[in-house]
Amino acid sequence: MAKKKTSIKDIAEALGVSITTVSFILNGKAREKRISDEMTGKVQDYIKKIGYKPSHIAQSLRLGKSKIIVFMVEDISNQFFASIARLIEEKAYKNGYKIIYCSTENDTIKTKELISTFKMRNVDGFIITPTPGLEHVVRKLLEEDFAVVLFDRWIPDVDCSYVVVENKLSAKEATQHLIHQGCKNLGFVTVDSSQTQMNDRMDGFLEALIGTEAKSAILKVKFHTISEQEASRKILEFFSSHPELDGVFFSTNYLAFEGLHALIKLGKKIPEQIRLVSFDDHYFFNLFQPPITAIEQPIEEIAENLMDLMLKQLEHGEVQNNKIILPNKLNLRESSVYK
Template structure:
């Protein structure tokens, strides 16, 4: 038989005192309500003996605070999102908040279900890397005066706080660097996506090529959890464009898939093709030759994101303006983008 969980009413009846008195004591308001130290000690001793644990949902309904933050990312297993989540969790915990995090898989329907779950749990605030298609859901959260901070991407038509990086400038700089090294047939392999960060990365690449009168070579790949279904279109693209001399990958997931394909096709880096990938990754540093990468300031993104949300959760500053933060990325130069043998011979 399952043992019935004790309630405040049960404790009050056992000690022959009012449930209101028990509630004040358990919520740390005994001194404010002038409850005797003797009675406080008796209640706390009994609570410890019976192992009473308060119902967190009921408490949140009474106090209006759950001290829980909902964190929604594209894929919690992705190193970029995992590192950000870890930093946010640490910072939140030090400020009295716990984190519930989950993956959206860039699925709008799944994201709506998760937002509904967080609403049912009465979370105090939301940190979201939103997929396309949940604009109305974000707008509803804001309409209900719930604290929301978007990161990594945002919705231009919604006045909501966000933290992003300068994606356009990053791919522009990376492409310009390759052009300066003498590369002319530079491809951009990226995810098929209408998200703001992905569109900005593509725009930066196009801008650099246009300014240098070079032709674009673009391949957009549909996101899939199974690497096989992302690798096949990359392989087909490379087989059909054997004269490429440089490639920029739009994400680290595309980048790691691309490196496997390049290895399988016996394409040499950087002798046959130079490589740069967006989002640095441990694999890129360990790969031989190491891969030049556009590194996002993970800790700075996380710090800005949680700080903005904590400011919103602070009752004294709950009506602060929406903050929009754009951070700069770093291009980390490694062996994969050195001038290849063919270009050196031409020079």
């Protein structure tokens, strides 16, 4: 059974004072309301002793809602996140809310600092792609009654609403597609990360190999090197050291961009010599020759569900622990189909 949160009423009863007195002291109005220093100290000492934290929703009711929602993602310039941001902004505006965007760069320290700053600005809610080690911070937000929805990835140890896609199933289907196209030596290029979506994509890839004769080689690239030359070098070395690969699955589109560059350098013909699939479709994949087979995430559905969950929390003033998992679509193109 969940532990009942301490309320202003509980504090008032414990100290034998009125709820109004406690409320004035908590809101810094003790002197204005001529409450004695002795009484103020008594209340402050007690709330410090029990570790009381005022409800964010209760504060909002007293101070007025900011009507601002924070949208925190790994990289707001990424097409996937930017597309969702645009749709969220539209729905938020129609419901009287504004959106603040920020990029975490998958940096936990930066994320914590940003959340702390936004909390002091009295924002109403957070839509977050969580970084590693953010469990305590998200729990704290929930304890303080902030509206919180996670997306793209979730935190297994925190009971919080989230919107994600079928990462494992989609990765499995994409890998099976390569196998059905005759691939016997498969490469998997991914981010070296403990994030749930990356783990699920890896699991889907490996599960597709079970019971087949296909062999695999895996490359994990550190996140902070993705925008640097080291990522390109690592991927080039990977393909150079595995000339037997006849199929490759990239867990993200930005890794696929680097991979295509490496394959061109090596003179590999797609799909004649190596077939290719990427997670997270991109408009560039249709322009490339040959066009790239990719898993398309349901952008509009993700945005719609994110805002629906957020607005329900803000309107009802309580946490809605809803878990939504959406299906993806595998767009088959010439890069994976060799006739």
